[in-house]
Amino acid sequence: MPAFRQVGEKQLPNPILYMAWSPNRDLIALANTSGELLLHRLANFQRVWSLLPNENTGKEITSLAWRPDGKVLAFSVGDTKQVVLCDAEKAEILHLFAVEYPASCMHWMEVQDDSSTLSSFSESEDESSRFLPKLPSLPKSEEKSDEVTNLLGEVRLNILVVGGPSGFVELYAYGLYKIATLSGVGYRTCRSLGLSSDLKSLSVITEIRSTEDNPEIHYIQLDTGLLSSCLPELTKMARKFTHISTLLRYLRLSLTCMCEAWEDILMQMDLRLTKFVQEKNTSTQVQDEFLELLLWGHASSELQALLMNQLTVKGLKMLGQSIDSSYSSIQKLVISHLQSGSEALLYHLSEVKGMALWKQKFQPLGLDPAAIEDAIVAVGSFTLKASELLQVIDKSMKNFKAFFRWLYMTQKDLAFVADFLSEHFSNEELFDRKGKYFNVERVGQYLKDEDEDLVSPPNMEGNQWVTFVKQSTYLKDSPLLFPTYPQKSLHFVKRMMEGSIDLCLQKPAEVIGHSIKQAVCLRLYTVPERYSLFLILWNDKKAGMHYVVFCMPDISPSKIYILRRATDPNRSVPKGLVALNLNTPLNSSIDDETPAPASAYSSYSCLDARFYDDETLTVVLRSLEDDENKMRILTQLHLNSAVSWDEEFTWDLTLRLEQQTEGIPVQGLTWGNQSREMDNIKAQFVAVNGIRKVACVLSANLRHVRVFEMDAEEEEEEEERADESQEMSSDQDRLEDTMTYQSDAGEGRDGVGGAEEAQVAGQGSQDILDETAGSDTL
Numbered sequence: 001m002p003a004f005r006q007v008g009e010k011q012l013p014n015p016i017l018y019m020a021w022s023p024n025r026d027l028i029a030l031a032n033t034s035g036e037l038l039l040h041r042l043a044n045f046q047r048v049w050s051l052l053p054n055e056n057t058g059k060e061i062t063s064l065a066w067r068p069d070g071k072v073l074a075f076s077v078g079d080t081k082q083v084v085l086c087d088a089e090k091a092e093i094l095h096l097f098a099v100e101y102p103a104s105c106m107h108w109m110e111v112q113d114d115s116s117t118l119s120s121f122s123e124s125e126d127e128s129s130r131f132l133p134k135l136p137s138l139p140k141s142e143e144k145s146d147e148v149t150n151l152l153g154e155v156r157l158n159i160l161v162v163g164g165p166s167g168f169v170e171l172y173a174y175g176l177y178k179i180a181t182l183s184g185v186g187y188r189t190c191r192s193l194g195l196s197s198d199l200k201s202l203s204v205i206t207e208i209r210s211t212e213d214n215p216e217i218h219y220i221q222l223d224t225g226l227l228s229s230c231l232p233e234l235t236k237m238a239r240k241f242t243h244i245s246t247l248l249r250y251l252r253l254s255l256t257c258m259c260e261a262w263e264d265i266l267m268q269m270d271l272r273l274t275k276f277v278q279e280k281n282t283s284t285q286v287q288d289e290f291l292e293l294l295l296w297g298h299a300s301s302e303l304q305a306l307l308m309n310q311l312t313v314k315g316l317k318m319l320g321q322s323i324d325s326s327y328s329s330i331q332k333l334v335i336s337h338l339q340s341g342s343e344a345l346l347y348h349l350s351e352v353k354g355m356a357l358w359k360q361k362f363q364p365l366g367l368d369p370a371a372i373e374d375a376i377v378a379v380g381s382f383t384l385k386a387s388e389l390l391q392v393i394d395k396s397m398k399n400f401k402a403f404f405r406w407l408y409m410t411q412k413d414l415a416f417v418a419d420f421l422s423e424h425f426s427n428e429e430l431f432d433r434k435g436k437y438f439n440v441e442r443v444g445q446y447l448k449d450e451d452e453d454l455v456s457p458p459n460m461e462g463n464q465w466v467t468f469v470k471q472s473t474y475l476k477d478s479p480l481l482f483p484t485y486p487q488k489s490l491h492f493v494k495r496m497m498e499g500s501i502d503l504c505l506q507k508p509a510e511v512i513g514h515s516i517k518q519a520v521c522l523r524l525y526t527v528p529e530r531y532s533l534f535l536i537l538w539n540d541k542k543a544g545m546h547y548v549v550f551c552m553p554d555i556s557p558s559k560i561y562i563l564r565r566a567t568d569p570n571r572s573v574p575k576g577l578v579a580l581n582l583n584t585p586l587n588s589s590i591d592d593e594t595p596a597p598a599s600a601y602s603s604y605s606c607l608d609a610r611f612y613d614d615e616t617l618t619v620v621l622r623s624l625e626d627d628e629n630k631m632r633i634l635t636q637l638h639l640n641s642a643v644s645w646d647e648e649f650t651w652d653l654t655l656r657l658e659q660q661t662e663g664i665p666v667q668g669l670t671w672g673n674q675s676r677e678m679d680n681i682k683a684q685f686v687a688v689n690g691i692r693k694v695a696c697v698l699s700a701n702l703r704h705v706r707v708f709e710m711d712a713e714e715e716e717e718e719e720e721r722a723d724e725s726q727e728m729s730s731d732q733d734r735l736e737d738t739m740t741y742q743s744d745a746g747e748g749r750d751g752v753g754g755a756e757e758a759q760v761a762g763q764g765s766q767d768i769l770d771e772t773a774g775s776d777t778l
Contacts, residue, residue, distance in 0.1 A: 003676045004634065004695070005712035008045035008705075015702035020064040020073075021689035027088070028687065028696055028707075029066070029073055035059030037075055039088070042694055045707055049091040057084050057096065063103055067175060068110035068158050074175055076103035076162065083162060085175055095176060095249075101164035105190050108175065110158040111231065112197045112541060128243075132344050136336050138253055157235045163190030163204065171195070171512075173238030177245055177505070181513040184222050191217070194537035196546065196567035199228040201519065203546045203565065205535045207527075214526040216656070217535070219548055223569045226364060226515040233361050240352050241505055247345045248498060254337040255494060259447045261329035327397050327443060334386050334393075342383040349376050349501075366511025371504035378493075378500035380482030385493045388484070389446050392458060396442050449491040457487050519569035522651070525552050525658040538611040544568060549609055549617065555658050557605045557624065558582045559666070560617075562639075577649045579666045580637070582606065582621065604633070607683070612710070613690035615640055620678075620686050620697065632683035634697060635675035636710070681706055 014032035021028050026042035035053030040046060053059035058077030065074045072094065073086045083103060084096040160175040162168075167185035172178050188206035195202045202222040207215045227234055349372060356367035445454050460466045469475045485493055536549040548563040560580040566573045582604040604621040612618045616636050623631040647665035651657075657664075684700040693711045698704070 003674055004708040004710050006706060007042060007709055008707035010040075010045045010705050012703050012705065016698055016705070017702070018061065018064045019685070019687040019696055019698065020066055021687055021692070021694065021696070022070040022073075022088070023066050023068055023689070024070045024691055025088075026692055026694065027070070029064055029075075031061040031064060031075060033702075035061055035077075037061065037073075037086070037091075039073075039091070042692075042707060042709075045705065051086060051091045057093065058082060060102075063106045065106035065108040065160065067108050067160075072175065074106060074108060074160060076106060078102035083160075083172075095246075097172075097176075099162060099164070099168070099170065101166060101168040103162045103164045103168075105163045105192050107161045107194050107537075108158065109161070109195050109197055109539070110156060111199055128347070132347055133340060135250060135340055135344065138250075138257055138337065139333075157231070157238060159195060159199075161193055161195050161202065163193045165189045167206075169193065169202075169204065170509075173234075174242050177238055177242040178509045179234070179238055179512055180227075180516060181509050182222065182516050183513060184516055184518040185220060188218065188220075192535050192537050194539055194546065195224070196539050196544070197541045198544060198567055199224055199231060200544075200567045201546070201565075201569050202516070203537050203548070205537060205548070214528060216526045217524045217550075219520075219522040219524055219563065219565075220518060221520045221546070221565055221569055223517050223519045225569075226512060230361075230365055233355075233365060237352070237355065237362065237365055237367065237508065240348055240355070241508075243348050244345065244352070244501060245505070247341055247348070248501060251338065251341045251345070251494070254333055254341060255447070255491065257337075258330050258333045261326050261333065262444050262447050324397065327393050330443065330447075331390065331393050331397075334390055338386045339383065342379060342386065345379050346376065346383070349379060352504075364511075364515075366508035368504060368507050371500075371507055375497075375500040375504045377479075377482055378497040381485060382490075382493050382497045384482055384484050385446075385488070385490050388458060388486070389443070389490055392442050392446065446490040448489055449495075450489065451492060453487040454489060460486060520565070522563075522653070523656040524550065525555070525656055528554060534606075534608050536609055536611060538614075539567070540614045542614065544571075545573070547611070549611070551606050552658050552661070553605060555661055558603050560606050560609065560619070561657075561664070575648055575665070577651070577664055579661075579664045580669045581666050582669065607632070608685045610686055610688045611690070612636060612688050612695075616690070618686055618688045618695060618710075620683050630682065632678040632681070633675050634678055634683065634686065634695070634708070637669060638674070676708075678706075 012030075012032070014034045014036065016030050016032050018031040019028060027048065028040050028042070030038040030040065032038070035058065037051040039048040039050070041048055058080035060078040061075050062078040063076045066072075066088075067074070071088055073088050074083060075086065076083050076099075079102075080098075081100070081102050082096050082098055083106070085094045086092065087094050158174060159179070160172040162170050162172065163185075166189070167183070167187050169182040169185055169190060170178055171180040171182070182202075185204055185206060186208075188208045190204055191207050192205040193202065200223075202224050204220045204222065206218045206220055208218065209215060352367070353369060353372045353376065355362045356369040356372055442456050445456065469481070475481060485496075534550070536547070538547040538549070539545075540547060544567045546565045546567055548565075550561055550563075551557075551559065552561065556579065558581060560582065562578050562580065564573050564576045583602075603624040605624055607620045607622050609617055609619040616638055618634070618636055621633040621635060623633070649664050652660055678697065681697065681704055682700045683697045683706075685698040686695055687698075688695040688710070693709060695708045695710050697706045697708070
């Protein structure tokens with residue numbers, strides 16, 4: 001019976017560029033050429049959801065990465081230069097951030113569990129929840145107040161590594177907060193990368209133009225020892241700054257809701273009064289005319305026309321209701337969202353300041369107490385500006401209500417109406433900078449995202465506290481008092497606050513980034529224009545090793561090369577390079593002692609490979625003896641015996657590896673019954689998940705997928721389904737045969753994360769090189 005049980009097969013309408021299995025669930029994410037992100041279930045390859053491209057995210061997906069717990073999927077978008085975090089359950093966008101260059105590869109890893117160093121952080125999280133109230137949900141929004149907890153996941157640190165062209169590499173704690181911007185890669189393009197789970201090193205596969213003007217592949221190992229040595233401090237700092245970043249987003253969304261609550265109809269009063277002043281023929285002031293109408297019941301003909309024909313009683317009542325509704329909504333948002341979010345922000349920044357003052361622990365990470373203090377002051381100013389807005393709203397609501405009820409008002413309202421007329425109608429001779437006479441509506445100016453001063457700032461002359469501070473020698477310039485910026489809008493102060501917080505958030509990323517240095521750089525080979533070859537990075541957590549798997553078909557088409565490096569750059573690894581020979585006898589085991597006849601041997605080249613687990617490699621092989629170029633084999637290669645050899649390879653660092661292949665140890669390899677011939681599909685790429693024991697094979701034309709359970713054999717009762725699959729695949733097979741490829745080996749991909757991610761090459765070899773440059777892809 002064939003090895004590996006087929007559990008699903010599907011023809012897809014659009015070519016697939018990237019595949020990535022969920023780390024711990026039977027789900028696989030697919031990204032196609034139309035920019036659509038798909039999630040399929042293992043059983044019958046059933047679609048769970050699809051996320052269509054839109055103007056906010058973009059339509060050119062360049063890489064995929066799952067969070068280690070499988071709850072969040074990250075994808076990078078090239079045309080908008082963004083990284084997007086998506087909820088795996090509901091296809092909802094949780095968070096997105098811009099990057100300097102289009103990301104070509106990503107890797108999301110989780111640090112090794114160390115309860116002794118991380119247990120204290122659970123307690124600190126509990127203290128935060130005890131002291132801070134739960135933030136209320138935003139109205140008419142799917143944003144949840146517990147979004148921080150959902151995005152952070154477990155207490156244990158996880159890091160999203162993003163790479164791209166021009167040596168662009170950045171590290172994001174929990175996929176949210178940037179903790180490092182690296183400069184040790186030079187001006188190379190990242191094709192694949194992997195951060196070790198012990199945080200001691202970062203391995204990067206890069207591409208740079210060689211002297212022959214062909215892409216030259218390098219392996220670079222970067223020393224990230226600071227992250228490893230300061231893991232507890234890094235975890236606490238990252239969680240705090242991630243909380244701060246999310247709270248800033250919460251305040252931003254709250255302010256957006258306030259702007260939506262403020263209606264344009266509130267400006268109608270200003271526009272009508274401005275027109276009235278421009279058209280009236282009398283020399284009397286508008287204030288006098290309204291006061292005459294208020295006290296004596298007489299009105300000029302112009303004012304009667306304004307009230308009866310333009311504003312009207314019905315219009316004034318509707319305007320009064322709109323103002324009351326809008327102001328009430330804004331007032332509630334300020335009290336429940338803006339103030340509570342600001343208080344939480346002050347709490348977390350104050351804790352970060354305390355951490356920064358513990359220089360022995362946190363100074364190596366770049367925490368700057370002065371920058372954090374500036375951020376605290378900025379948050380305080382924002383809180384004061386929000387309180388000022390509340391006072392303006394409260395006063396405006398009282399005056400507006402009295403003014404719009406003047407046709408049926410009581411004696412109690414007379415004082416409010418008189419104050420309203422005196423305050424808003426007394427300076428008609430002055431134009432504001434917009435060319436208007438009046439600015440009756442005072443709340444909207446606080447919500448405008450402009451750099452200009454407020455048209456009508458609040459009058460502080462009668463404020464006893466302001467007068468006391470101005471007269472006090474010690475309080476006037478005291479650093480203990482937050483500045484108020486009375487001439488500026490709430491949006492302006494919010495931007496100042498974000499700028500100050502960004503400064504204190506960026507400093508650790510710069511310091512940590514400068515501490516990461518290049519430990520080793522190995523030149524591997526050049527890639528001819530007709531090829532785009534697979535490259536795999538794998539981190540063996542137990543052994544503390546990085547594995548790099550690649551092939552060089554121009555040099556040895558039937559060999560797979562495995563490079564081993566210790567995750568600790570200071571630890572050397574003997575016998576770090578071996579070549580696996582694929583010219584092996586069929587249907588034999590590695591323990592067979594009887595020599596196989598010459599006719600039993602067959603030659604294969606490797607089209608794609610992924611690590612199934614630390615000891616097993618899943619590969620797609622193509623027979624070099626098949627004239628029709630159709631024979632494909634999916635097989636499991638067990639590496640225990642293969643990577644045990646006695647010879648040592650001496651590496652000349654001045655030469656590329658392809659220029660010194662004679663001394664590389666070669667090991668024979670057999671796979672026994674752990675293989676299956678791929679009938680009726682021109683298999684080219686594979687994505688695997690060793691934890692769930694599943695694999696997905698993709699055809700060369702990028703539209704035909706077939707899914708297998710790797711620890712089960714095909715059952716006899718499923719032969720009927722295989723016949724149906726053959727009939728379905730016949731047309732597809734003919735289509736694949738008509739497609740022109742410069743080389744079958746040219747349909748390659750770069751990979752990182754082994755069982756987690758797969759990038760698929762495009763139709764042309766050069767296009768493949770451009771699209772697959774260094775991603776967590778198959």
